[in-house]
Amino acid sequence: MSETLQFIKALNDEVRRHPAIHDNSFLKLVATKKFSKRAWLGFAQQLYPHVHFFIPYMEEMLLNTFDMNAKLIVAKILLDEYGEDAAGDSHPELFRxxxxxCGGAEADASLLTTKLQPETITLVETHMRLCxxxxFLVGLGAIGQAHEFAIAYLFPPLVKGMExxxxxxxxxxxxxxxxxxxxxxSAMLDQAMVRLALTDDDRxxxxxxxxxxxxARKNLWAAMERRMVGIDNGDxxxxxxxxxxxxxRDYKNVPDHFWPA
Structure with missing residues:
Protein backbone atom coordinates (compact mmCIF):
# COMPACT_ATOMS: atom_id res chain seq x y z
CA MET A 1 0.00 0.00 0.00
CA SER A 2 2.78 2.43 0.88
CA GLU A 3 4.32 1.91 -2.56
CA THR A 4 1.04 2.85 -4.22
CA LEU A 5 0.60 5.91 -2.01
CA GLN A 6 4.11 7.05 -2.95
CA PHE A 7 3.26 6.38 -6.60
CA ILE A 8 0.09 8.50 -6.39
CA LYS A 9 2.03 11.37 -4.83
CA ALA A 10 4.71 11.19 -7.53
CA LEU A 11 2.09 10.95 -10.29
CA ASN A 12 0.23 13.97 -8.92
CA ASP A 13 3.49 15.92 -9.04
CA GLU A 14 4.00 14.79 -12.64
CA VAL A 15 0.47 15.90 -13.52
CA ARG A 16 1.05 19.36 -12.05
CA ARG A 17 4.25 19.69 -14.11
CA HIS A 18 2.66 18.47 -17.35
CA PRO A 19 2.57 21.01 -20.23
CA ALA A 20 -1.23 20.71 -20.31
CA ILE A 21 -1.16 22.51 -16.95
CA HIS A 22 2.22 23.98 -16.06
CA ASP A 23 3.21 27.13 -17.94
CA ASN A 24 0.49 26.38 -20.50
CA SER A 25 0.15 29.16 -23.09
CA PHE A 26 -3.62 28.87 -23.44
CA LEU A 27 -4.34 28.81 -19.71
CA LYS A 28 -2.11 31.83 -19.11
CA LEU A 29 -3.71 33.75 -21.99
CA VAL A 30 -7.30 32.92 -21.16
CA ALA A 31 -6.88 33.97 -17.51
CA THR A 32 -5.65 37.45 -18.43
CA LYS A 33 -7.21 38.42 -21.77
CA LYS A 34 -10.82 39.57 -22.11
CA PHE A 35 -12.22 37.40 -24.89
CA SER A 36 -15.63 38.08 -26.41
CA LYS A 37 -18.58 35.87 -25.56
CA ARG A 38 -18.51 34.81 -29.21
CA ALA A 39 -14.99 33.46 -28.65
CA TRP A 40 -16.16 31.69 -25.51
CA LEU A 41 -18.95 30.11 -27.53
CA GLY A 42 -16.32 28.83 -29.94
CA PHE A 43 -14.50 27.35 -26.95
CA ALA A 44 -17.69 25.78 -25.60
CA GLN A 45 -18.70 24.26 -28.93
CA GLN A 46 -15.38 22.43 -29.07
CA LEU A 47 -15.33 21.32 -25.42
CA TYR A 48 -18.94 20.14 -25.25
CA PRO A 49 -18.35 16.82 -27.05
CA HIS A 50 -15.96 15.81 -24.25
CA VAL A 51 -18.57 16.83 -21.67
CA HIS A 52 -21.26 14.97 -23.65
CA PHE A 53 -19.15 11.81 -23.64
CA PHE A 54 -17.83 12.01 -20.07
CA ILE A 55 -20.72 10.01 -18.62
CA PRO A 56 -20.27 7.27 -21.27
CA TYR A 57 -16.53 7.17 -20.49
CA MET A 58 -17.29 6.37 -16.86
CA GLU A 59 -20.09 3.96 -17.72
CA GLU A 60 -17.61 2.05 -19.87
CA MET A 61 -15.26 1.91 -16.87
CA LEU A 62 -18.01 0.29 -14.80
CA LEU A 63 -18.08 -2.59 -17.26
CA ASN A 64 -14.30 -2.87 -17.30
CA THR A 65 -13.74 -4.19 -13.77
CA PHE A 66 -15.21 -6.94 -11.61
CA ASP A 67 -14.01 -5.32 -8.38
CA MET A 68 -17.21 -4.29 -6.61
CA ASN A 69 -15.53 -1.62 -4.47
CA ALA A 70 -14.07 0.01 -7.58
CA LYS A 71 -17.46 -0.16 -9.28
CA LEU A 72 -19.05 1.47 -6.23
CA ILE A 73 -16.60 4.38 -6.33
CA VAL A 74 -17.19 4.97 -10.05
CA ALA A 75 -20.95 4.66 -9.55
CA LYS A 76 -20.94 7.25 -6.75
CA ILE A 77 -19.13 9.72 -8.99
CA LEU A 78 -21.57 8.95 -11.80
CA LEU A 79 -24.44 9.95 -9.52
CA ASP A 80 -22.92 13.44 -9.34
CA GLU A 81 -22.46 13.47 -13.13
CA TYR A 82 -26.13 12.54 -13.50
CA GLY A 83 -27.03 15.58 -11.39
CA GLU A 84 -27.29 14.48 -7.76
CA ASP A 85 -24.84 17.24 -6.72
CA ALA A 86 -26.63 19.95 -8.73
CA ALA A 87 -30.32 19.76 -7.81
CA GLY A 88 -31.01 17.29 -10.61
CA ASP A 89 -29.20 19.10 -13.42
CA SER A 90 -26.82 16.71 -15.15
CA HIS A 91 -23.34 18.04 -15.78
CA PRO A 92 -23.96 18.27 -19.54
CA GLU A 93 -27.04 20.37 -18.76
CA LEU A 94 -24.96 22.66 -16.52
CA PHE A 95 -22.53 23.09 -19.39
CA ARG A 96 -25.39 23.98 -21.71
CA CYS A 102 -22.73 32.75 -24.60
CA GLY A 103 -25.45 33.03 -27.21
CA GLY A 104 -28.93 31.94 -26.17
CA ALA A 105 -31.02 29.10 -27.55
CA GLU A 106 -29.36 29.33 -30.96
CA ALA A 107 -25.96 28.69 -29.38
CA ASP A 108 -27.40 25.75 -27.45
CA ALA A 109 -28.77 24.16 -30.63
CA SER A 110 -25.45 24.71 -32.40
CA LEU A 111 -23.75 22.13 -30.17
CA LEU A 112 -25.21 19.37 -32.31
CA THR A 113 -24.19 20.73 -35.70
CA THR A 114 -20.94 22.64 -35.14
CA LYS A 115 -18.07 21.19 -37.15
CA LEU A 116 -15.42 19.95 -34.78
CA GLN A 117 -11.71 20.64 -34.80
CA PRO A 118 -9.57 17.47 -35.11
CA GLU A 119 -8.23 17.89 -31.57
CA THR A 120 -11.75 17.71 -30.14
CA ILE A 121 -12.47 14.48 -32.00
CA THR A 122 -9.12 13.02 -30.92
CA LEU A 123 -9.88 13.91 -27.29
CA VAL A 124 -13.16 11.99 -27.40
CA GLU A 125 -11.75 9.03 -29.30
CA THR A 126 -8.74 8.82 -26.98
CA HIS A 127 -10.88 8.71 -23.84
CA MET A 128 -13.37 6.22 -25.23
CA ARG A 129 -10.45 3.96 -26.11
CA LEU A 130 -8.79 4.40 -22.71
CA CYS A 131 -11.99 3.76 -20.75
CA PHE A 136 -9.58 -0.61 -16.03
CA LEU A 137 -6.47 0.91 -14.46
CA VAL A 138 -5.63 2.75 -17.68
CA GLY A 139 -9.06 4.36 -17.67
CA LEU A 140 -8.69 5.06 -13.97
CA GLY A 141 -5.56 7.10 -14.69
CA ALA A 142 -7.29 9.02 -17.47
CA ILE A 143 -10.38 9.87 -15.42
CA GLY A 144 -8.74 10.02 -11.99
CA GLN A 145 -5.42 11.83 -12.12
CA ALA A 146 -5.87 13.51 -15.52
CA HIS A 147 -9.36 14.80 -14.72
CA GLU A 148 -10.63 14.59 -11.17
CA PHE A 149 -7.22 15.57 -9.76
CA ALA A 150 -6.13 17.87 -12.58
CA ILE A 151 -9.34 19.92 -12.79
CA ALA A 152 -8.27 21.90 -9.71
CA TYR A 153 -5.44 23.28 -11.89
CA LEU A 154 -7.14 23.28 -15.31
CA PHE A 155 -10.39 25.11 -14.54
CA PRO A 156 -9.47 28.11 -12.31
CA PRO A 157 -7.75 29.95 -15.22
CA LEU A 158 -10.88 29.37 -17.31
CA VAL A 159 -13.08 30.78 -14.55
CA LYS A 160 -10.86 33.87 -14.32
CA GLY A 161 -11.23 34.42 -18.04
CA MET A 162 -14.98 33.94 -17.91
CA GLU A 163 -15.20 36.52 -15.15
CA SER A 186 -10.05 12.39 -6.85
CA ALA A 187 -9.69 11.14 -3.28
CA MET A 188 -12.35 8.50 -3.95
CA LEU A 189 -10.56 7.24 -7.06
CA ASP A 190 -7.27 7.18 -5.14
CA GLN A 191 -8.94 4.58 -2.90
CA ALA A 192 -9.49 2.39 -5.94
CA MET A 193 -5.85 2.82 -6.93
CA VAL A 194 -4.63 1.80 -3.48
CA ARG A 195 -6.83 -1.29 -3.63
CA LEU A 196 -6.02 -2.38 -7.18
CA ALA A 197 -2.56 -1.04 -8.11
CA LEU A 198 -0.50 -3.73 -6.40
CA THR A 199 2.33 -4.22 -8.89
CA ASP A 200 4.66 -2.05 -10.93
CA ASP A 201 2.71 -3.06 -14.05
CA ASP A 202 -0.56 -1.96 -12.43
CA ARG A 203 0.91 1.41 -11.56
CA ALA A 216 -4.80 14.96 -25.72
CA ARG A 217 -5.76 17.82 -23.39
CA LYS A 218 -2.56 19.72 -24.20
CA ASN A 219 -3.32 19.48 -27.92
CA LEU A 220 -6.91 20.58 -27.30
CA TRP A 221 -5.73 23.66 -25.39
CA ALA A 222 -3.41 24.66 -28.24
CA ALA A 223 -6.33 24.36 -30.67
CA MET A 224 -8.59 26.33 -28.32
CA GLU A 225 -6.07 29.16 -28.19
CA ARG A 226 -5.93 29.34 -31.98
CA ARG A 227 -9.73 29.23 -32.16
CA MET A 228 -10.54 31.89 -29.58
CA VAL A 229 -7.86 34.28 -30.83
CA GLY A 230 -8.94 33.62 -34.41
CA ILE A 231 -12.61 34.28 -33.67
CA ASP A 232 -11.87 37.63 -32.05
CA ASN A 233 -9.53 38.52 -34.94
CA GLY A 234 -12.17 37.57 -37.52
CA ASP A 235 -10.19 34.58 -38.79
CA ARG A 249 -22.69 7.38 -34.51
CA ASP A 250 -19.47 5.47 -33.84
CA TYR A 251 -20.45 4.48 -30.31
CA LYS A 252 -23.18 2.25 -28.93
CA ASN A 253 -25.32 3.73 -26.14
CA VAL A 254 -24.15 7.31 -26.73
CA PRO A 255 -27.10 9.47 -27.83
CA ASP A 256 -26.89 11.80 -30.80
CA HIS A 257 -29.07 14.27 -28.90
CA PHE A 258 -28.67 16.26 -25.70
CA TRP A 259 -28.72 14.55 -22.36
CA PRO A 260 -32.02 15.16 -20.56
CA ALA A 261 -31.93 18.09 -18.16
Missing part, protein backbone atom coordinates in the same frame (compact mmCIF):
# COMPACT_ATOMS: atom_id res chain seq x y z
CA UNK A 97 -26.38 26.74 -19.29
CA UNK A 98 -22.96 28.27 -19.91
CA UNK A 99 -23.47 27.87 -23.66
CA UNK A 100 -26.82 29.66 -23.49
CA UNK A 101 -25.09 32.49 -21.61
CA UNK A 132 -13.57 1.08 -22.93
CA UNK A 133 -10.83 -0.84 -24.74
CA UNK A 134 -7.90 -0.62 -22.32
CA UNK A 135 -7.66 -2.22 -18.89
CA UNK A 164 -13.26 38.96 -17.34
CA UNK A 165 -15.80 38.34 -20.11
CA UNK A 166 -18.70 39.16 -17.79
CA UNK A 167 -20.20 35.74 -17.06
CA UNK A 168 -22.04 35.39 -13.75
CA UNK A 169 -21.34 32.81 -11.06
CA UNK A 170 -24.53 30.95 -11.99
CA UNK A 171 -23.56 30.85 -15.67
CA UNK A 172 -20.12 29.44 -14.76
CA UNK A 173 -21.53 26.84 -12.37
CA UNK A 174 -20.34 23.87 -14.44
CA UNK A 175 -16.73 24.96 -14.01
CA UNK A 176 -16.84 26.10 -10.38
CA UNK A 177 -18.77 22.97 -9.32
CA UNK A 178 -16.06 20.76 -10.78
CA UNK A 179 -13.30 22.66 -8.99
CA UNK A 180 -15.15 22.14 -5.70
CA UNK A 181 -16.26 18.53 -6.15
CA UNK A 182 -13.43 16.95 -8.11
CA UNK A 183 -11.07 17.12 -5.12
CA UNK A 184 -13.48 14.74 -3.37
CA UNK A 185 -13.82 12.59 -6.49
CA UNK A 204 2.38 1.84 -15.03
CA UNK A 205 -1.09 1.28 -16.53
CA UNK A 206 -2.45 4.14 -14.40
CA UNK A 207 0.42 6.40 -15.42
CA UNK A 208 -0.03 5.53 -19.10
CA UNK A 209 -3.72 6.45 -19.00
CA UNK A 210 -2.97 9.68 -17.17
CA UNK A 211 -0.32 10.83 -19.63
CA UNK A 212 -2.36 9.84 -22.71
CA UNK A 213 -5.27 11.92 -21.44
CA UNK A 214 -3.09 14.92 -20.62
CA UNK A 215 -1.40 14.80 -24.02
CA UNK A 236 -11.24 31.36 -37.02
CA UNK A 237 -9.20 28.27 -37.94
CA UNK A 238 -10.59 25.50 -40.11
CA UNK A 239 -12.39 22.49 -38.66
CA UNK A 240 -13.06 18.94 -39.77
CA UNK A 241 -16.32 18.06 -41.52
CA UNK A 242 -17.62 16.05 -38.55
CA UNK A 243 -20.13 17.24 -35.96
CA UNK A 244 -21.09 15.84 -32.56
CA UNK A 245 -23.89 13.86 -34.19
CA UNK A 246 -21.38 12.31 -36.60
CA UNK A 247 -19.03 11.34 -33.77
CA UNK A 248 -21.74 9.71 -31.65
Missing amino acids: QFVRA RDEK LAGFTAEEMKFFSLHVDHDVEH EQIRRGTLASLE PPATSERSLVDVT
Whole structure:
Protein backbone atom coordinates (compact mmCIF):
# COMPACT_ATOMS: atom_id res chain seq x y z
CA MET A 1 0.00 0.00 0.00
CA SER A 2 2.78 2.43 0.88
CA GLU A 3 4.32 1.91 -2.56
CA THR A 4 1.04 2.85 -4.22
CA LEU A 5 0.60 5.91 -2.01
CA GLN A 6 4.11 7.05 -2.95
CA PHE A 7 3.26 6.38 -6.60
CA ILE A 8 0.09 8.50 -6.39
CA LYS A 9 2.03 11.37 -4.83
CA ALA A 10 4.71 11.19 -7.53
CA LEU A 11 2.09 10.95 -10.29
CA ASN A 12 0.23 13.97 -8.92
CA ASP A 13 3.49 15.92 -9.04
CA GLU A 14 4.00 14.79 -12.64
CA VAL A 15 0.47 15.90 -13.52
CA ARG A 16 1.05 19.36 -12.05
CA ARG A 17 4.25 19.69 -14.11
CA HIS A 18 2.66 18.47 -17.35
CA PRO A 19 2.57 21.01 -20.23
CA ALA A 20 -1.23 20.71 -20.31
CA ILE A 21 -1.16 22.51 -16.95
CA HIS A 22 2.22 23.98 -16.06
CA ASP A 23 3.21 27.13 -17.94
CA ASN A 24 0.49 26.38 -20.50
CA SER A 25 0.15 29.16 -23.09
CA PHE A 26 -3.62 28.87 -23.44
CA LEU A 27 -4.34 28.81 -19.71
CA LYS A 28 -2.11 31.83 -19.11
CA LEU A 29 -3.71 33.75 -21.99
CA VAL A 30 -7.30 32.92 -21.16
CA ALA A 31 -6.88 33.97 -17.51
CA THR A 32 -5.65 37.45 -18.43
CA LYS A 33 -7.21 38.42 -21.77
CA LYS A 34 -10.82 39.57 -22.11
CA PHE A 35 -12.22 37.40 -24.89
CA SER A 36 -15.63 38.08 -26.41
CA LYS A 37 -18.58 35.87 -25.56
CA ARG A 38 -18.51 34.81 -29.21
CA ALA A 39 -14.99 33.46 -28.65
CA TRP A 40 -16.16 31.69 -25.51
CA LEU A 41 -18.95 30.11 -27.53
CA GLY A 42 -16.32 28.83 -29.94
CA PHE A 43 -14.50 27.35 -26.95
CA ALA A 44 -17.69 25.78 -25.60
CA GLN A 45 -18.70 24.26 -28.93
CA GLN A 46 -15.38 22.43 -29.07
CA LEU A 47 -15.33 21.32 -25.42
CA TYR A 48 -18.94 20.14 -25.25
CA PRO A 49 -18.35 16.82 -27.05
CA HIS A 50 -15.96 15.81 -24.25
CA VAL A 51 -18.57 16.83 -21.67
CA HIS A 52 -21.26 14.97 -23.65
CA PHE A 53 -19.15 11.81 -23.64
CA PHE A 54 -17.83 12.01 -20.07
CA ILE A 55 -20.72 10.01 -18.62
CA PRO A 56 -20.27 7.27 -21.27
CA TYR A 57 -16.53 7.17 -20.49
CA MET A 58 -17.29 6.37 -16.86
CA GLU A 59 -20.09 3.96 -17.72
CA GLU A 60 -17.61 2.05 -19.87
CA MET A 61 -15.26 1.91 -16.87
CA LEU A 62 -18.01 0.29 -14.80
CA LEU A 63 -18.08 -2.59 -17.26
CA ASN A 64 -14.30 -2.87 -17.30
CA THR A 65 -13.74 -4.19 -13.77
CA PHE A 66 -15.21 -6.94 -11.61
CA ASP A 67 -14.01 -5.32 -8.38
CA MET A 68 -17.21 -4.29 -6.61
CA ASN A 69 -15.53 -1.62 -4.47
CA ALA A 70 -14.07 0.01 -7.58
CA LYS A 71 -17.46 -0.16 -9.28
CA LEU A 72 -19.05 1.47 -6.23
CA ILE A 73 -16.60 4.38 -6.33
CA VAL A 74 -17.19 4.97 -10.05
CA ALA A 75 -20.95 4.66 -9.55
CA LYS A 76 -20.94 7.25 -6.75
CA ILE A 77 -19.13 9.72 -8.99
CA LEU A 78 -21.57 8.95 -11.80
CA LEU A 79 -24.44 9.95 -9.52
CA ASP A 80 -22.92 13.44 -9.34
CA GLU A 81 -22.46 13.47 -13.13
CA TYR A 82 -26.13 12.54 -13.50
CA GLY A 83 -27.03 15.58 -11.39
CA GLU A 84 -27.29 14.48 -7.76
CA ASP A 85 -24.84 17.24 -6.72
CA ALA A 86 -26.63 19.95 -8.73
CA ALA A 87 -30.32 19.76 -7.81
CA GLY A 88 -31.01 17.29 -10.61
CA ASP A 89 -29.20 19.10 -13.42
CA SER A 90 -26.82 16.71 -15.15
CA HIS A 91 -23.34 18.04 -15.78
CA PRO A 92 -23.96 18.27 -19.54
CA GLU A 93 -27.04 20.37 -18.76
CA LEU A 94 -24.96 22.66 -16.52
CA PHE A 95 -22.53 23.09 -19.39
CA ARG A 96 -25.39 23.98 -21.71
CA GLN A 97 -26.38 26.74 -19.29
CA PHE A 98 -22.96 28.27 -19.91
CA VAL A 99 -23.47 27.87 -23.66
CA ARG A 100 -26.82 29.66 -23.49
CA ALA A 101 -25.09 32.49 -21.61
CA CYS A 102 -22.73 32.75 -24.60
CA GLY A 103 -25.45 33.03 -27.21
CA GLY A 104 -28.93 31.94 -26.17
CA ALA A 105 -31.02 29.10 -27.55
CA GLU A 106 -29.36 29.33 -30.96
CA ALA A 107 -25.96 28.69 -29.38
CA ASP A 108 -27.40 25.75 -27.45
CA ALA A 109 -28.77 24.16 -30.63
CA SER A 110 -25.45 24.71 -32.40
CA LEU A 111 -23.75 22.13 -30.17
CA LEU A 112 -25.21 19.37 -32.31
CA THR A 113 -24.19 20.73 -35.70
CA THR A 114 -20.94 22.64 -35.14
CA LYS A 115 -18.07 21.19 -37.15
CA LEU A 116 -15.42 19.95 -34.78
CA GLN A 117 -11.71 20.64 -34.80
CA PRO A 118 -9.57 17.47 -35.11
CA GLU A 119 -8.23 17.89 -31.57
CA THR A 120 -11.75 17.71 -30.14
CA ILE A 121 -12.47 14.48 -32.00
CA THR A 122 -9.12 13.02 -30.92
CA LEU A 123 -9.88 13.91 -27.29
CA VAL A 124 -13.16 11.99 -27.40
CA GLU A 125 -11.75 9.03 -29.30
CA THR A 126 -8.74 8.82 -26.98
CA HIS A 127 -10.88 8.71 -23.84
CA MET A 128 -13.37 6.22 -25.23
CA ARG A 129 -10.45 3.96 -26.11
CA LEU A 130 -8.79 4.40 -22.71
CA CYS A 131 -11.99 3.76 -20.75
CA ARG A 132 -13.57 1.08 -22.93
CA ASP A 133 -10.83 -0.84 -24.74
CA GLU A 134 -7.90 -0.62 -22.32
CA LYS A 135 -7.66 -2.22 -18.89
CA PHE A 136 -9.58 -0.61 -16.03
CA LEU A 137 -6.47 0.91 -14.46
CA VAL A 138 -5.63 2.75 -17.68
CA GLY A 139 -9.06 4.36 -17.67
CA LEU A 140 -8.69 5.06 -13.97
CA GLY A 141 -5.56 7.10 -14.69
CA ALA A 142 -7.29 9.02 -17.47
CA ILE A 143 -10.38 9.87 -15.42
CA GLY A 144 -8.74 10.02 -11.99
CA GLN A 145 -5.42 11.83 -12.12
CA ALA A 146 -5.87 13.51 -15.52
CA HIS A 147 -9.36 14.80 -14.72
CA GLU A 148 -10.63 14.59 -11.17
CA PHE A 149 -7.22 15.57 -9.76
CA ALA A 150 -6.13 17.87 -12.58
CA ILE A 151 -9.34 19.92 -12.79
CA ALA A 152 -8.27 21.90 -9.71
CA TYR A 153 -5.44 23.28 -11.89
CA LEU A 154 -7.14 23.28 -15.31
CA PHE A 155 -10.39 25.11 -14.54
CA PRO A 156 -9.47 28.11 -12.31
CA PRO A 157 -7.75 29.95 -15.22
CA LEU A 158 -10.88 29.37 -17.31
CA VAL A 159 -13.08 30.78 -14.55
CA LYS A 160 -10.86 33.87 -14.32
CA GLY A 161 -11.23 34.42 -18.04
CA MET A 162 -14.98 33.94 -17.91
CA GLU A 163 -15.20 36.52 -15.15
CA LEU A 164 -13.26 38.96 -17.34
CA ALA A 165 -15.80 38.34 -20.11
CA GLY A 166 -18.70 39.16 -17.79
CA PHE A 167 -20.20 35.74 -17.06
CA THR A 168 -22.04 35.39 -13.75
CA ALA A 169 -21.34 32.81 -11.06
CA GLU A 170 -24.53 30.95 -11.99
CA GLU A 171 -23.56 30.85 -15.67
CA MET A 172 -20.12 29.44 -14.76
CA LYS A 173 -21.53 26.84 -12.37
CA PHE A 174 -20.34 23.87 -14.44
CA PHE A 175 -16.73 24.96 -14.01
CA SER A 176 -16.84 26.10 -10.38
CA LEU A 177 -18.77 22.97 -9.32
CA HIS A 178 -16.06 20.76 -10.78
CA VAL A 179 -13.30 22.66 -8.99
CA ASP A 180 -15.15 22.14 -5.70
CA HIS A 181 -16.26 18.53 -6.15
CA ASP A 182 -13.43 16.95 -8.11
CA VAL A 183 -11.07 17.12 -5.12
CA GLU A 184 -13.48 14.74 -3.37
CA HIS A 185 -13.82 12.59 -6.49
CA SER A 186 -10.05 12.39 -6.85
CA ALA A 187 -9.69 11.14 -3.28
CA MET A 188 -12.35 8.50 -3.95
CA LEU A 189 -10.56 7.24 -7.06
CA ASP A 190 -7.27 7.18 -5.14
CA GLN A 191 -8.94 4.58 -2.90
CA ALA A 192 -9.49 2.39 -5.94
CA MET A 193 -5.85 2.82 -6.93
CA VAL A 194 -4.63 1.80 -3.48
CA ARG A 195 -6.83 -1.29 -3.63
CA LEU A 196 -6.02 -2.38 -7.18
CA ALA A 197 -2.56 -1.04 -8.11
CA LEU A 198 -0.50 -3.73 -6.40
CA THR A 199 2.33 -4.22 -8.89
CA ASP A 200 4.66 -2.05 -10.93
CA ASP A 201 2.71 -3.06 -14.05
CA ASP A 202 -0.56 -1.96 -12.43
CA ARG A 203 0.91 1.41 -11.56
CA GLU A 204 2.38 1.84 -15.03
CA GLN A 205 -1.09 1.28 -16.53
CA ILE A 206 -2.45 4.14 -14.40
CA ARG A 207 0.42 6.40 -15.42
CA ARG A 208 -0.03 5.53 -19.10
CA GLY A 209 -3.72 6.45 -19.00
CA THR A 210 -2.97 9.68 -17.17
CA LEU A 211 -0.32 10.83 -19.63
CA ALA A 212 -2.36 9.84 -22.71
CA SER A 213 -5.27 11.92 -21.44
CA LEU A 214 -3.09 14.92 -20.62
CA GLU A 215 -1.40 14.80 -24.02
CA ALA A 216 -4.80 14.96 -25.72
CA ARG A 217 -5.76 17.82 -23.39
CA LYS A 218 -2.56 19.72 -24.20
CA ASN A 219 -3.32 19.48 -27.92
CA LEU A 220 -6.91 20.58 -27.30
CA TRP A 221 -5.73 23.66 -25.39
CA ALA A 222 -3.41 24.66 -28.24
CA ALA A 223 -6.33 24.36 -30.67
CA MET A 224 -8.59 26.33 -28.32
CA GLU A 225 -6.07 29.16 -28.19
CA ARG A 226 -5.93 29.34 -31.98
CA ARG A 227 -9.73 29.23 -32.16
CA MET A 228 -10.54 31.89 -29.58
CA VAL A 229 -7.86 34.28 -30.83
CA GLY A 230 -8.94 33.62 -34.41
CA ILE A 231 -12.61 34.28 -33.67
CA ASP A 232 -11.87 37.63 -32.05
CA ASN A 233 -9.53 38.52 -34.94
CA GLY A 234 -12.17 37.57 -37.52
CA ASP A 235 -10.19 34.58 -38.79
CA PRO A 236 -11.24 31.36 -37.02
CA PRO A 237 -9.20 28.27 -37.94
CA ALA A 238 -10.59 25.50 -40.11
CA THR A 239 -12.39 22.49 -38.66
CA SER A 240 -13.06 18.94 -39.77
CA GLU A 241 -16.32 18.06 -41.52
CA ARG A 242 -17.62 16.05 -38.55
CA SER A 243 -20.13 17.24 -35.96
CA LEU A 244 -21.09 15.84 -32.56
CA VAL A 245 -23.89 13.86 -34.19
CA ASP A 246 -21.38 12.31 -36.60
CA VAL A 247 -19.03 11.34 -33.77
CA THR A 248 -21.74 9.71 -31.65
CA ARG A 249 -22.69 7.38 -34.51
CA ASP A 250 -19.47 5.47 -33.84
CA TYR A 251 -20.45 4.48 -30.31
CA LYS A 252 -23.18 2.25 -28.93
CA ASN A 253 -25.32 3.73 -26.14
CA VAL A 254 -24.15 7.31 -26.73
CA PRO A 255 -27.10 9.47 -27.83
CA ASP A 256 -26.89 11.80 -30.80
CA HIS A 257 -29.07 14.27 -28.90
CA PHE A 258 -28.67 16.26 -25.70
CA TRP A 259 -28.72 14.55 -22.36
CA PRO A 260 -32.02 15.16 -20.56
CA ALA A 261 -31.93 18.09 -18.16
